[in-house]
Amino acid sequence: MRILLWHVHGSWTGSFVAGPHHYLLPVLPGGGPWGRGRCGRDWPATARDVPAAELAETDVDLVVLQRPEEVALAEGWLGRRPGVDVPAVYVEHNAPPEHAARSRHPIADRTDVPLVHVTHFNELMWDSGEAPTTTVPHGIADPGRQWTGELRRAVALINEPVRRGRVTGSDLLPRFGAALPVDLFGIGTDGVGAADLGPPAGADVRGLGDVGQADLHRRMTQRRLYLHTARWTSLGLSLLEAMALGMPVVVPATAEAAVAVPPAAGAVGTSVAELVEEARRLADDRARAAAAGAAARAHVLEHFGLEQFLRRWDEVLDGVVAGRHPATWTDAPQDHSPTARPA
Numbered sequence: 001m002r003i004l005l006w007h008v009h010g011s012w013t014g015s016f017v018a019g020p021h022h023y024l025l026p027v028l029p030g031g032g033p034w035g036r037g038r039c040g041r042d043w044p045a046t047a048r049d050v051p052a053a054e055l056a057e058t059d060v061d062l063v064v065l066q067r068p069e070e071v072a073l074a075e076g077w078l079g080r081r082p083g084v085d086v087p088a089v090y091v092e093h094n095a096p097p098e099h100a101a102r103s104r105h106p107i108a109d110r111t112d113v114p115l116v117h118v119t120h121f122n123e124l125m126w127d128s129g130e131a132p133t134t135t136v137p138h139g140i141a142d143p144g145r146q147w148t149g150e151l152r153r154a155v156a157l158i159n160e161p162v163r164r165g166r167v168t169g170s171d172l173l174p175r176f177g178a179a180l181p182v183d184l185f186g187i188g189t190d191g192v193g194a195a196d197l198g199p200p201a202g203a204d205v206r207g208l209g210d211v212g213q214a215d216l217h218r219r220m221t222q223r224r225l226y227l228h229t230a231r232w233t234s235l236g237l238s239l240l241e242a243m244a245l246g247m248p249v250v251v252p253a254t255a256e257a258a259v260a261v262p263p264a265a266g267a268v269g270t271s272v273a274e275l276v277e278e279a280r281r282l283a284d285d286r287a288r289a290a291a292a293g294a295a296a297r298a299h300v301l302e303h304f305g306l307e308q309f310l311r312r313w314d315e316v317l318d319g320v321v322a323g324r325h326p327a328t329w330t331d332a333p334q335d336h337s338p339t340a341r342p343a
Contacts, residue, residue, distance in 0.1 A: 001093040002057070004074065005064035007036050009093055012118070015139050016064075017047035019310045021317075024050045024058065026077070034073060052077050063088040065113070068106040083112035087320045091116050092126065094234055095255060100125035107131050114320060119235050119256035136316060139309020140240050140264060141299060146221040147246035147293050152283050154180055155223040155251070157216075157238040159187040161207075162196050169229025169252065170197050172272060176227060176250075177203030179276050180283040183223060186210055221245050223265060224289050225282045228257065235260050248292035250279045251303055260303070265296035286298040 001021045017023045027049045028035025037049035041287055048059060055077040063074050063082045078235035082088035090113050096103030108129025108133055115131040117123040122133045154176060158341045161170035161184065176182050181204040190285060192207030194200065211219070220226065226242035228251045235256040243249055248266040251257050252275065261268050266289075267278035282289045 001062040001321065002059055002316070003058045003062050004078070006034065006066060006070060007039055007115060008060060008066045010039070011140075011217070012093065014043060015306055016313065017043050018141065021046065023047040024053045024055075024060065026050060026055065028052055034069075044227055049198040060086060062086070062317060066093065068143065074338060083110060089114050089116055089320055091118065092122060093118055095122050095232055096125050103127060104130065106130060106294050114316070116150060116316060121256040122234055126299065134316065136298060136309065136312045138235060138237055138240060138304055139306045140237060140244060140304055141242065141306045142298070143217060143244055145246035145297055146217060147290075147330040148221055149181075149224045149286055149289055149293070151222045151224060152180065153215035153223045154182045154219050154225050154227045154279060154283065156182060156184050156229060157186050158184060158189070158229070161186065161189060161192060163188070166229070167232055172198070172229045173205050173227070174198050174200055174203035175272055176276055176278060176279055177205040178203075178310060179280045182206070182227065183208055185216060185219070224248075224286065225250060225279060227279065230254065240304050246293040246297045248282050248289045249296055250275050250282070262295065262299050263300060264292065266292045279323050
């Protein structure tokens, strides 16, 4: 198929374009959120930049929408209406930004554009209305076991931690930093310390900036454990990547992480004090950390592998293009990840 989609979330898109199709990424002269194209990513040649001005003369079999504004953009650039003149799906990457009980999805009133969530938690929280709905969980390429853990330090990856604050759990980092040193990577982290995030202001938290993925993985895996502090989010791909690298993880039991991360991978819970104490134990016991990291890696490879992600997406795309009624999707198993855990 020839699939039009925007480069919105780099890690998710990297997995998606690893499939067997041709992926058309719009480019505008000024780039920006609507026309950044590949943006220099090391993706297959089947994912190619296409100037937006050429899309009207380009054969497109299906449109992958990810933001409400893209519905009008696609219609204007293609001269065809997504879901009416050309098959389309809408991928929802996020949990509702406001109160879940009052959050109706932007395409909830459409029956011609299936809505695909990236976590079961998101599907549960959004009011998807009349839109045919399913879930295709994340899938990541195996980066290989790289964890060494020689540094008694924790690492966290958060973009714009000061601005995003409690949503990303940035304010929790000083609590951990009082028990063991915490290194923070991501956009807007240069020079950030505990005093910028929350009490205690004197905790050992170091913002180290935004670095490329290869260097980031190397520096991450030198640290003893990975902290994932998000309170309200989808399941972070950075968390899954850390687990695939063989890192032990300490994670609040919120959103999809509550069922996607097994306790054997490190620590999952809602007591901050207990999470901090378990982070300290992992930091002090390298053998324990290694065992937890091995469990984390095995879990991710079994439940969030790239092959099953692409296979499930092919089922979705084939169904949409063939005109099969997507309502039947919800009658079948959605994926192979754990969706419930016995008491």
